[in-house]
Each structure stands twice: as structure tokens, then as C-alpha cells.
Amino acid sequence: MSEPVIRAEHLVKEFPIASKKLGEPKKVLHAVSDVSLSIPKGSIFGIVGESGCGKSTLGRSLLRLETITGGKVYFQGRDITDLSGKDLLPLRRDMQMIFQNPYASFNPKQKIGAALREVAKVHKIPAQEAEEKIKYLLKEINLPEDTLNRIPSEMSGGQLQRLAIARALILDPAFIVADEPVSALDVSVQAQILNLMMDLREKFSLTMLFISHEMTVVRHLCDQVAVMYLGTVVEQAESEELFNNLLHPYTQTLMSAIPTLDPEHKKQRIVLQGDLPSAIDVPPGCPFADRCPKCQPQCKESRPQLKDVGNNHLVACHLVG
Amino acid sequence: MDNLLEIQNLTVELMSTRGIVYALSGVDLTVRPGEIHGIVGESGCGKSMTAKSILRLHNPQRSRMRGSIRFQGRELLDLSNREMEKLRGTDISMIFQDPMTSLNPIMPIGAQIADMYRIHTKASKAEAMEKAQELLAKVGIEPASKRCKQYPFELSGGMQQRVMIAMAIACSPKLLIADEPTTALDVTIQAQILELLQQLSADMGMSILLITHNFGVVAETCDRVSVMYAGKVVETGNTLDLLQGASHPYSRALIRSIPGGGAKGSRLETIPGSPPALFEPPLSCMYAPRCPYAEEGCQKAYPAMIDCGGGHLAACFKPLDKEVPNHV
Amino acid sequence: MISAFTGHSPLYRSKKKKNVGKLFTPGVTVAFSVLVLILLACIFAPVIAPYDPNAQDLTQCLAKPSADHLLGCDQNGRDIFSRILYGGRTALVSALLVVAFSMVVGIPLGLISGYKGGVIDTIIMRCCDVLLSFPSLLLAFILVAGLGRNTFNAVLALGIVYVPMLTRLTRSLTLVEKNKVYVSACVSLGYSDTRIIYRHILPNCISTILVQITLDIAYAILDLASLSFLGLGTQPPQADWGAMLDEGRAVLLMNPMLSLAPGLVIVIVVVALNIFSDGLHQYLDQSQTALPNIDKYEKKMNRKLAKEGGAVDG
Numbered sequence: 001m002s003e004p005v006i007r008a009e010h011l012v013k014e015f016p017i018a019s020k021k022l023g024e025p026k027k028v029l030h031a032v033s034d035v036s037l038s039i040p041k042g043s044i045f046g047i048v049g050e051s052g053c054g055k056s057t058l059g060r061s062l063l064r065l066e067t068i069t070g071g072k073v074y075f076q077g078r079d080i081t082d083l084s085g086k087d088l089l090p091l092r093r094d095m096q097m098i099f100q101n102p103y104a105s106f107n108p109k110q111k112i113g114a115a116l117r118e119v120a121k122v123h124k125i126p127a128q129e130a131e132e133k134i135k136y137l138l139k140e141i142n143l144p145e146d147t148l149n150r151i152p153s154e155m156s157g158g159q160l161q162r163l164a165i166a167r168a169l170i171l172d173p174a175f176i177v178a179d180e181p182v183s184a185l186d187v188s189v190q191a192q193i194l195n196l197m198m199d200l201r202e203k204f205s206l207t208m209l210f211i212s213h214e215m216t217v218v219r220h221l222c223d224q225v226a227v228m229y230l231g232t233v234v235e236q237a238e239s240e241e242l243f244n245n246l247l248h249p250y251t252q253t254l255m256s257a258i259p260t261l262d263p264e265h266k267k268q269r270i271v272l273q274g275d276l277p278s279a280i281d282v283p284p285g286c287p288f289a290d291r292c293p294k295c296q297p298q299c300k301e302s303r304p305q306l307k308d309v310g311n312n313h314l315v316a317c318h319l320v321g
Numbered sequence: 322m323d324n325l326l327e328i329q330n331l332t333v334e335l336m337s338t339r340g341i342v343y344a345l346s347g348v349d350l351t352v353r354p355g356e357i358h359g360i361v362g363e364s365g366c367g368k369s370m371t372a373k374s375i376l377r378l379h380n381p382q383r384s385r386m387r388g389s390i391r392f393q394g395r396e397l398l399d400l401s402n403r404e405m406e407k408l409r410g411t412d413i414s415m416i417f418q419d420p421m422t423s424l425n426p427i428m429p430i431g432a433q434i435a436d437m438y439r440i441h442t443k444a445s446k447a448e449a450m451e452k453a454q455e456l457l458a459k460v461g462i463e464p465a466s467k468r469c470k471q472y473p474f475e476l477s478g479g480m481q482q483r484v485m486i487a488m489a490i491a492c493s494p495k496l497l498i499a500d501e502p503t504t505a506l507d508v509t510i511q512a513q514i515l516e517l518l519q520q521l522s523a524d525m526g527m528s529i530l531l532i533t534h535n536f537g538v539v540a541e542t543c544d545r546v547s548v549m550y551a552g553k554v555v556e557t558g559n560t561l562d563l564l565q566g567a568s569h570p571y572s573r574a575l576i577r578s579i580p581g582g583g584a585k586g587s588r589l590e591t592i593p594g595s596p597p598a599l600f601e602p603p604l605s606c607m608y609a610p611r612c613p614y615a616e617e618g619c620q621k622a623y624p625a626m627i628d629c630g631g632g633h634l635a636a637c638f639k640p641l642d643k644e645v646p647n648h649v
Numbered sequence: 650m651i652s653a654f655t656g657h658s659p660l661y662r663s664k665k666k667k668n669v670g671k672l673f674t675p676g677v678t679v680a681f682s683v684l685v686l687i688l689l690a691c692i693f694a695p696v697i698a699p700y701d702p703n704a705q706d707l708t709q710c711l712a713k714p715s716a717d718h719l720l721g722c723d724q725n726g727r728d729i730f731s732r733i734l735y736g737g738r739t740a741l742v743s744a745l746l747v748v749a750f751s752m753v754v755g756i757p758l759g760l761i762s763g764y765k766g767g768v769i770d771t772i773i774m775r776c777c778d779v780l781l782s783f784p785s786l787l788l789a790f791i792l793v794a795g796l797g798r799n800t801f802n803a804v805l806a807l808g809i810v811y812v813p814m815l816t817r818l819t820r821s822l823t824l825v826e827k828n829k830v831y832v833s834a835c836v837s838l839g840y841s842d843t844r845i846i847y848r849h850i851l852p853n854c855i856s857t858i859l860v861q862i863t864l865d866i867a868y869a870i871l872d873l874a875s876l877s878f879l880g881l882g883t884q885p886p887q888a889d890w891g892a893m894l895d896e897g898r899a900v901l902l903m904n905p906m907l908s909l910a911p912g913l914v915i916v917i918v919v920v921a922l923n924i925f926s927d928g929l930h931q932y933l934d935q936s937q938t939a940l941p942n943i944d945k946y947e948k949k950m951n952r953k954l955a956k957e958g959g960a961v962d963g
Contacts, residue, residue, distance in 0.1 A: 050507035065837055092839025104830035109852040118848070119838055156595050157364075167838075186363035186534060191578035191589035198586060213507065216581035220589070239585060257512040259537030260581065261564050269541075271516055272509045275477040336943045340950075382942050 003077045004038035005175050005207040006062055011035045012070030013054075013061050017280065030279050031057040033231040034071070039175070039224070042205040046222030046239065048215055048254070052276055054231040055211045059177040062209060063095050064088055076174060093123050096168035100180040102160035106152040112163060113148030119170050130170070137166040140203070141196060158189035162196060169204065176208045182217060194221060215258055219243050227251045230279055230287040233306060237313035247315045250288045286318065294319055324391075325528050326352040326375070326496060331388035333374050333552075343602045344370045346552045347388070349626055349634075352496065357522055357529045359543035359560070361536060363575070365596060367552040368532045372498045375530075376415060377405050393495065411441050414489040418501040420481035424473040430484045431457065431469025438491045456487040460517060479510035483517065490521060497522075498530045503538065515542050536576060540564055548572040551597055551607035554626070558633035568629045568640035571608045606638070614639060677928030680921040687918060691737035698731035702888045711904045721906045723896060729910055736888035736911060741918075743804050743883075744869035748862055750808030751815050756858065758812070759819025760846045764827055774820070777813035785810045786875060793881045800889075803882035807872055811865060818861055822854035856933040863926035867919040874915055890915050 013032040032054045039045045047055045060066045062073060064080055072081045080091060099105040106115055113134075120130030138145055141162040152160055161181060168176055178197075182190040194217065200206060212218050218225055219239060226236040227248065235248040246252045256270045274291050283289065285300040292299065298318050306314045309321040333345040345367050352358045360368045373379060375390055377397065390397040392413065400408070409415075417423050425433055434456055435449035444452065450469075457465035460483040473481055482502060489497055499518065503511035519542055522529050531543055539546050539560060547557040548569065556569040567573040577590035594611040606612070609619040619638055626634040673681070690697060699719075700706075706726040714721045720729040762773040780788065792806035826832060827850065835845045870890075876882035877891025885892060890911040897908030931939075941949075 050509065063837060065833070089839050089841070092837060095837075097834070097837040099830050099834060101830060105834045107831045107835075107849050107853065110849070118840075122838070122840055122844065158595065164834075187536070188363060188575055188578045188592040189595075191580070192591045194580065195588055195591060198588070216579075220580040220585055220587075253509060257508040259511075259515070259535065259541040261536060261540045261576070261579070269512060271512050275479060275510065276507070334943065336940045336946060338940065341943065341947065383940050385943055 002041065004040045005076060006209075007038040007074040008058075008062060008071065009036050009074075010071035011058070011061060011068065011073065013057050013066060014069045027280050030054075030231050030282055032061060033282075035228075035231075035233055036071075037226060037233070037236070039207055039209065041174075041207050042201075043223040044201065044206070044208045044210050044221055046210045046212065046218035046225040047228055048212055048218050048225065049228035050213060050254075050276055052279065053228045054279070055228050056179050058228070059097070059179050059209055059211050062175075063097055063177055064091065065097070093171050094174045096171065096173040096176045098161075098164050098168055098176065098178040098181045101184050102157050102164055103152060105164055106160060108152055110151070111148065112150050112152065112155070116148070116163075116167055116170060119167055123171055125170075133170055134166075137169055140200065141166050156189075157185055158192055161185060161189075161193055165193075165196065165200065169200070172204075174207060176206060177211070178208055179211045180213065181210075183212065183214065190217070197221065215243075215255055227254070230277065230282065232287060232316065233314070234288065234316045235314065236306065237311065241311050241313050245311075245313065247309065247313065247320045248288075248317050249292050249294050249319075253293070286316075323354070324351045325354045325393060326350070326530070327389075327391040328371070328375070329389045329391075331371070331374060331386065331390060333370060333379070333387075334385045335370075335379065336383035340600055343599045344552055345374065346603045346607075347623075348549075348552070348554050350547055350554055350557070352528050352530055353545075354495075355522065355526050355528055356544040357519065357531055357542055359539040359546040360530065360532045360549055360554075361534060361539055361546060361575075362549035363534060363596065365599075366549040368534075368549050369500050370552070371549070372415065372500050372530065372532055375498065376409055376413060410437065410489075410494075411492040412494055413496045413498065414492070414494045415498040415500065416482070416485045416489050416502050418504050420478065420485045420505075421473065423485055424481060426473055429470050429472055430476070431465075434469075434484070434488050434491060437488050441492050452491065453487075456491055457484070459490070459521075460484070460487045461513075462487070477510075478506050479513060482506065482514055486514075486517065486521070490525065490527070493525060494527060496528045496530065498532070500532045501534070502531070504533070504535075511538070518542065536564065536579060548575070551603070552599055553603075553607065553636060555608065555637070556633075556635045557626070558629075559631070562631065562633055566642075568633060568635040569608075569637045570612050570614050570641060572635075573641060606636075614641070672928060672932040674928060676924055680924035680928070683917060683921045684925065687737065687914070688741065690734055691741055694731075694734035694738055698728075698734045700728035700731045702732045702735040703727060703886050711900060711907075713904070714906060720910050721904060723893075723904075723907050724900050729893075729906060732888040732893060733890070733910055733914060736890045736893055737914065739800065739883055739887060739889040740870055740873060740891065740915075743800060743873050744866050746804045747807045747811060747869040747873070748865045750805070751811035751865065752862065754808075755812040755815030756819050756851070759816040760823050760851060760854075762816065763820040763823025764842065764846050764850065770820075773816065777816050780810070780813045781817075786872060789872065789876060790879075790881060793876065798881055798884060800883045800887070803873060803876045807869060807876070810872075811869070815858070815861065815865070819854060819858060822857055823850055826850045826853050860926055860930040860933065863922055863929060867922035867926070870915060870919060870922075874911075 011032055012034060014028040014030055017027045017029055035058060037045065047058065049055045057066065061068055064073065064083060068081050072079060074080065075091065075095070083091065116134050117130060120133070135145060138147065143159060143162060147163070155163070182193050185193060198221065201208070210218065210222055222239050224236070225239050225242050226233045227250065228234070229250050235242065235251045246255055253270045253272050257272070270293065272291050277283070277287070277290055283300070285302060286292070286304050289295050289299040296318065304316045304318045306316045307321055308314055315321060328348055328350040331345055331348040335342045335344050348367070348371055350371065360371060362368045374386060375397070379386070386398060397405070424430070431450065431453045434453035435446070438444060438452050439449045454465040454469055457469055462468045462480060462483050476484065503514050506514065515538065518529060521527060533539060543560045545558065546560045546563055547554045548571065549555065550571050556563060556567060556572045563572065564576065567576060574590060574592045578592065580589055592611055597607055603623060605621055606619045606624050609615040612619065616639070624636045624638050626636045627640065629635050629640050704727065706722070709718065709722040709726045711724055712718055712722040718728050718730065720733070722728055758773055762770045788810050789806040792809065793802050796802040796805065832845060832849065835849055873882055874891030874894065877889050878895045880895065883889035883892045893911040894908050901908055
């Protein structure tokens with residue numbers, strides 16, 4: 001197997017928290033604790049989880065938009081864990097990000113055309129070539145050329161999200177992180193964007209980390225899926241395998257909590273008690289133990305490790321496998 | 322049949338920084354006693370606008386409302402401002418998408434609920450405090466005696482929304498308007514809140530007008546549902562009926578664009594074009610430019626709601642065959 | 650419950666969607682015209698002024714206003730009207746220079762301080778705190794006393810005094826912009842800090858800064874007049890509004906016009922600048938725009954359309 005485009009080994013990201021009282025010991029927020037993953041070329045890796053589970057921080061850490069507390073990140077085989085400042089700039093050309101809110105991710109005072117051309121200019125792509133590339137991409141995302149003379153507030157959310165994708169593709173990146181790219185959009189627009197992503201993925205053989213809180217979207221788009229809870233991966237497998245064979249109790253509840261159109265579904269809903277615990281004082285045992293309907297005494301004592309239960313299906317649960 | 326709320330031909334025009342917006346154009350909607358009625362639609366379709374209009378929350382200087390909103394037989398558009406104030410919070414109450422901005426950040430939640438209760442009932446302080454604890458227990462914030470001293474920032478989003486619900490049901494309203502109550506919450510928390518709303522509706526015999534953009538939420542909680550597009554209800558019917566066989570082309574397209582039905586990687590159905598800006602008043606069917614079934618007649622007149630059988634109404638000249646299921 | 654749609658009220662149909670808010674409301678129009686008029690008068694002072702501002706006609710000492718001397722003459726027999734025109738050149742140019750200096754220094758400092766944060770932010774902000782802890786005019790006095798009394802030094806001193814205020818404003822605006830997603834997008838696209846600060850953050854802060862700057866010009870005119878009045882700014886015989894106030898003080902009872910005229914001009918300019926700045930603020934911040942009454946607005950648009958011969962349908 002060839003070298004994966006991006007690989008993380010035991011990645012840890014912690015944020016220090018300012019102490020509220022004088023003399024109180026410094027606390028840290030464990031945003032991502034011990035996550036390993038690798039994404040081969042041309043595949044889409046999905047990360048699902050609720051807000052605050054560390055999925056966005058994981059994406060930003062892989063792009064090195066954050067400093068890394070522990071572990072290693074390799075991009076195309078090269079260790080990029082400790083790069084900083086100017087050394088990161090060439091890396092930005094090969095790695096791109098797509099954000100959740102398309103209105104917020106464009107400079108409101110800049111015309112669309114200027115925004116797209118600026119990307120090319122910063123990375124020293126000749127103007128002529130850039131112009132051709134932009135026109136080509138506009139055609140790919142189904143927007144007319146006069147879009148270039150507009151400002152972001154004149155566009156709809158769906159159009160802007162398509163432009164955000166085009167902006168990310170100008171530089172032919174090797175790796176893209178899409179952070180909830182369809183969550184802020186209406187269903188019919190969401191469908192347009194997902195279709196577009198599937199088309200472009202074929203055409204440009206994109207490698208992507210797709211972050212979402214919607215299981216259905218991830219299921220539709222991704223090859224590999226990891227479910228995160230409180231900074232750790234609790235279950236990971238090929239998309240088909242994972243959704244046909246939900247093993248971790250958290251994944252099961254998450255899946256059952258999604259309201260679906262199927263009227264039969266309602267009867268099997270598992271309603272979880274309580275809220276997501278804080279990522280500051282993480283309990284020593286399984287992070288899900290407090291809310292888990294199947295919790296056993298051992299779950300509160302030792303943290304389960306991810307283990308392969310066959311078919312490359314990894315689960316971190318004492319009760320499985 | 323005795324309807325709790327009956328909206329007929331409601332039009333709302335609003336002043337905006339870019340001119341007059343024709344926000345609602347002839348909305349027809351009925352809510353029966355004790356039912357959970359969903360309003361679904363994409364952003365800007367007027368679903369929140371409808372809710373705000375029921376409570377008359379628009380600035381009268383910058384808006385104009387026409388048509389009829391009858392609540393328990395009383396015409397709300399004819400009530401004086403004083404009478405309307407009395408109605409809000411007692412007979413009709415409302416909860417919003419973002420509970421954090423609706424709560425006073427520097428007041429304990431128990432005191433906020435008690436305050437709200439006293440405004441409407443003239444109860445004593447002690448009585449109101451007792452009621453507040455009772456309400457907190459009712460919405461599942463326990464132990465209530467301890468939690469009622471907490472401030473909003475000490476609570477999670479789901480708990481804050483529970484506090485909002487407690488406040489809304491304090492005076493046992495006949496109608497609770499819930500404007501995207503779970504949109505800001507995670508799915509597991511959303512499931513809890515929806516469960517709570519259903520339980521309260523059943524226990525108190527309270528009708529709920531649930532505004533959402535999520536068809537899944539509608540399927541699981543609502544008895545009946547109305548689909549809105551460009552300031553008009555385009556289809557109303559029993560949830561099951563509508564979800565399985567929508568008559569209006571827009572409803573059908575919307576339901577089909579939800580991922581999850583087809584196989585992985587299959588193309589999702591989309592609706593070409595985008596919804597119209599409402600700066601111009603509608604003269605014909607607003608969906609016609611995007612509708613695959615549109616004919617010449619659709620561009621010329623404004624469709625009225627017609628009965629497609631069994632109380633299933635659709636505003637379309639050529640309603641689709643209900644027997645053809647939504648998912649092919 | 651089947652009902653037919655009865656339609657909206659009689660409607661106008663407009664082609665262009667323009668913002669309802671306007672910059673030139675009646676108040677702002679008046680203020681702006683006054684400012685332009687005064688500015689033009691000062692620029693073309695050599696053409697308009699009937700006399701040389703420094704020419705003394707001792708026969709006309711303290712002359713009352715007349716056809717020859719519109720506003721009369723001062724104790725040295727110089728024409729007050731001409732001196733006001735030439736004095737305006739000094740006062741306005743100095744005020745503009747003060748603000749320009751504070752912009753050139755203050756805005757970049759604020760942007761860097763807000764964007765970079767950390768030690769750089771702390772150093773810049775503490776320097777601002779030190780400057781701000783003195784009463785501003787007192788600080789200007791000290792600087793002028795150290796540098797020597799003349800117009801240039803007064804401008805420099807006031808310029809320095811105005812820097813921290815602008816720096817603080819720019820910094821707080823930058824802090825807001827910095828946390829917006831488009832800045833993250835810029836970082837992830839590999840833009841340099843300088844590019845992000847000047848090409849992206851600055852254009853999004855500039856409108857608020859602009860409002861502050863128009864106000865600063867008004868303050869600068871007042872402060873410069875104060876300095877000149879105290880003899881620390883423009884030195885005689887050069888004409889200047891503040892200095893003229895001082896010259897008139899001695900003969901206030903004999904010819905009040907000598908102080909009254911420059912005083913009035915200062916008041917008019919400052920008030921006009923304030924009104925203009927307020928209008929600008931409302932225009933740039935659409936959320937501040939008071940929306941018109943819907944009925945009145947509709948009538949207005951219908952009338953406008955009828956005038957243009959557009960179709961008004963019922």
C-alpha cells in the first residue's frame with residue numbers, strides 16, 4: 001500500500017485554561033486525546049460526533065492550524081508536527097480547509113473574483129494560468145462568470161459554499177479538511193453541495209477529512225468513518241461496515257437519536273440521560289461510562305483501548321470483542 | 322370542527338433596509354386542540370414569521386398585517402395591545418432557537434421563572450418560588466430545589482432549553498409555539514427535548530406549533546404538518562400521509578433531497594435554482610420557475626389551497642398523485 | 650377552509666434594490682455643504698479675501714463692520730474677514746495634519762497589537778496607557794514647551810496625543826475581526842500576517858475608524874485653537890482662529906467682533922463635523938438606520954414611480 005496522504009499517530013491536543021481563582025492549579029482542556037488515523041489518497045474520511053467532542057480541533061491540528069501537544073502528524077510521509085511560522089506557508093498550498101458558515105468564510109468587503117485571484121497570487125501562480133483555472137472551476141461548480149464581480153452578501157449560502165470549494169481547489173491541494181460544510185445549509189442546498197463534492201471527488205481524486213455531526217451525511221459520502229466522543233475515537237471502520245454493524249453503545253445511541261422519516265423507527269429510540277461531560281476533568285474510565293445504558297463496574301475504572309474486532313472494525317469498549 | 326388556532330389568508334409586509342419585504346402571502350393554517358403541528362420549510366420561507374405574527378411581535382410602524390388569526394374564536398388582529406399582552410405568556414407562549422440569549426444571564430433560573438409567573442398570576446413570592454420548583458421538576462431539571470439557584474451559564478444548552486420550556490408552560494398555555502427549539506442542540510439532546518415536548522403536550526392537553534427545518538423531527542413528533550415555501554403554506558396534511566405521498570411538487574422534492582434513503586455515493590435529488598427574494602409581491606405560483614411539472618397556467622395565476630382528499634390540502638394547480646411514494 | 654388569495658396592497662414594482670438608508674439626510678446635507686463652503690473659502694482665500702491678512706491700515710484700528718471691512722478691523726487695523734479666511738487655512742490644515750499623523754502611527758499600531766497579541770500587544774497597550782493617563786492638553790503643553798512654540802510643534806504634539814485613542818479603537822475592532830471565520834480561512838490559505846492585517850482586517854474596520862476620524866478633526870480644531878489661544882501654537886503675526894481669539898481678548902469690550910467671529914466659525918465647523926460624523930456612522934452601520942414607516946415609504950415609492958411613468962398595479 002502506498003504512503004497515506006495524511007497520517008496521525010497518537011495525536012494529543014490540549015488547551016490551557018485560565019484559572020478562575022488566584023493560586024488555583026492550571027487546568028487543561030483535553031480537546032483531542034490519543035487519536036491515530038491515516039487517510040489514503042482519493043478517499044474521504046468522515047468524523048462524526050456531537051459538539052465539543054474535539055472533531056474540529058482534530059481537523060485543525062492535522063492542517064497544523066494549531067500547535068500540537070503530543071503525538072505526530074505526517075503529511076505525504078513527511079513529519080510536520082513541529083513546523084512553525086514561515087515553514088508552514090508552503091504547506092498551506094497543499095492542504096485546504098472548507099468551513100461551516102459560507103457567509104463567514106469570505107471577507108465581506110472583497111469581491112468574489114478578487115478573493116479567488118488572491119489565492120493564486122499569494123502562491124505565485126501566473127495570472128493567465130490562474131484566470132483559466134478560475135473559469136474552469138466556475139464551470140465545474142455551475143456558477144456564471146459574472147459571479148466574480150459580486151460581493152459575498154449578494155450570493156446565497158449554497159452558492160458561496162460552492163465558491164468556498166472552488167477557492168480550495170485553485171491550488172490543487174493534496175488534502176482538504178471540510179469542517180461541517182453542509183450543516184448551515186438547507187436540505188435541498190445541502191443535497192446540491194453533497195452531489196458537487198461527489199462529482200469533484202471523482203474528477204480531482206480528492207483526499208478529504210469530512211467533519212460532521214450528521215450521521216446520514218457521513219454515511220452517504222465517506223469511505224471510512226470514525227466516531228468521536230470527548231476527544232477520543234470510540235469506533236472506526238469502513239463506512240458500510242460501521243453503519244451495518246454498530247458496535248459501540250455510543251454509536252448506537254447516536255444513530256437511534258437521529259430523527260428519521262421512517263415512522264417505525266420511533267419505537268426503538270434510545271434516549272440518553274444527561275449531557276456531554278466536560279473535557280476538563282476527564283474520568284479515568286471509559287469517557288462514555290456516565291451516560292452508557294450498558295455501563296459495567298469495570299467501565300468506570302479503566303479506559304478501553306481501540307481494538308480490531310474483525311473487518312478492520314475498531315471499537316473502544318470493554319463489552320465488545 | 323373546533324380549531325384552537327385558525328389562520329386565514331394572512332399577509333404580512335415588512336419594512337427592511339432594502340425596501341418592503343412581502344414576508345407572508347396568504348398563509349392558511351389550523352391547529353387543533355392538543356395536537357402537535359409542524360411547520361417545515363427552508364430558511365426564509367416565512368415559518369418563523371408566521372409564529373411571530375400569531376403573537377403580533379412585529380413593530381406596527383414597520384409592518385402591515387392582513388387576513389385573520391382566530392385563537393379560540395377570538396380575532397387576534399382586532400385585539401388591543403393591552404389584550405394582546407395579556408394573551409402572550411398565558412394562553413399562547415413561545416420558545417426560541419437560542420435559549421442562552423432568551424434568558425437573563427445575571428438572574429438565577431428559579432427567580433426568572435417565578436418572576437414570569439408572578440407577572441401573570443399575581444401570586445405571592447413564596448408561591449411563585451414553589452411553582453418554579455414544581456415546573457423545573459416537570460421539565461426534568463432535578464433536584465429542583467438546588468438547581469433553581471443556578472445561573473443560566475452554569476447550565477448546558479439542553480438544560481437552558483428546558484428552563485425556557487418551564488417558563489413557557491408556567492401559566493398552562495393552550496398553545497406553545499416552539500421556533501426551532503432543537504436546532505442549536507446535539508442529536509442526543511434533541512431527542513430528550515422532543516420527548517419532553519411530546520409528554521407535556523399529552524399531559525397538559527396543550528397544542529404545540531413546532532417550527533423546524535428538519536423533516537425527521539416532524540416525522541417523530543408531529544401529528545400534522547404544513548410545508549411552507551416563499552411566504553405561503555403550500556401543503557398541509559397528516560404527517561404520515563404527507564411524508565409518504567406529498568401532493569405538492571415542492572414538498573416532494575424537499576423530502577427526496579434528504580440523504581439516507583439511497584445507497585452510499587448515489588446522487589441526491591436536488592431542486593434547481595434558488596427560492597425567490599420576497600421583494601416583489603407574488604402574482605403566480607412562486608414555485609413555478611423551479612417546478613418540473615410547471616405548465617403555462619402556473620405562471621399566470623396564484624394557486625389556492627385545494628383538498629386532495631382526507632383533509633390533505635395543497636396549493637397547486639396540478640397536485641401530484643398521492644399514491645406514488647416519495648422515495649422511489 | 651379553502652380561500653383565495655386576495656393579494657397584497659396596491660404595490661409598486663421596483664427594478665433596483667437599493668438600501669433604504671441614505672447618507673445625505675437633510676441634516677447631513679446642510680452640515681456637509683457648510684463644511685465644503687468653508688473649506689472652499691479657505692482654499693481660495695487669496696482670491697476671495699479683500700485685503701492682505703497682515704496688511705495694517707492704522708487709520709482703521711478697531712473699525713466696526715462696514716462695506717469696506719465686512720467684519721471690521723483689529724487693533725492693528727488688519728481686516729478681520731481676510732484674517733478669518735487665512736486663519737482657516739492654518740487651522741484646518743493643522744487639524745488635518747494632526748489627524749493624519751495619528752492615523753499613520755495609530756492605525757498600524759492598533760492592527761498589530763490586536764492581531765499579534767501577546768508581548769507586542771502588552772508593550773503597545775502599556776505605552777498607550779501611559780500617554781492616556783495625562784490630561785491630553787497638559788501632555789501637549791509639555792511637548793510644546795520642550796520642542797519650542799510654533800505651529801508645527803503644536804501639530805506634532807497633538808498628533809502624539811491623539812495616537813493612543815486611535816490605537817485603542819483600532820485594536821478593539823481588530824480583536825473582533827480576528828476571531829471571524831474569514832480570517833481563519835486566510836490563515837489556512839497561507840496568507841502572510843501582513844496581508845491579512847492590511848488587505849482583510851483593515852478594510853473591515855475602516856468604516857468605524859473613519860467615523861472616529863471625522864470626530865477627531867473636530868477635536869483637533871478645538872485643541873489647536875486652545876493651544877494658540879494660550880500662545881503655544883501659531884505665533885503672531887500669522888493668522889489663526891485660536892490666535893485671533895487671544896488677540897481679541899484684550900479689546901473684547903471695544904470691538905467684540907474680533908473674538909466673536911473666529912469663535913463662531915470654530916463652533917460652526919465643529920458642530921457641522923459632528924453632525925456629519927453622526928450621519929456617516931448611521932449610514933455605514935445599517936443596523937443603526939431607522940427604518941421609515943411602511944405606509945409613508947410605500948407612498949413615496951409609488952409617487953416616485955408615477956413620476957418616472959412606471960406601472961403601478963393594483
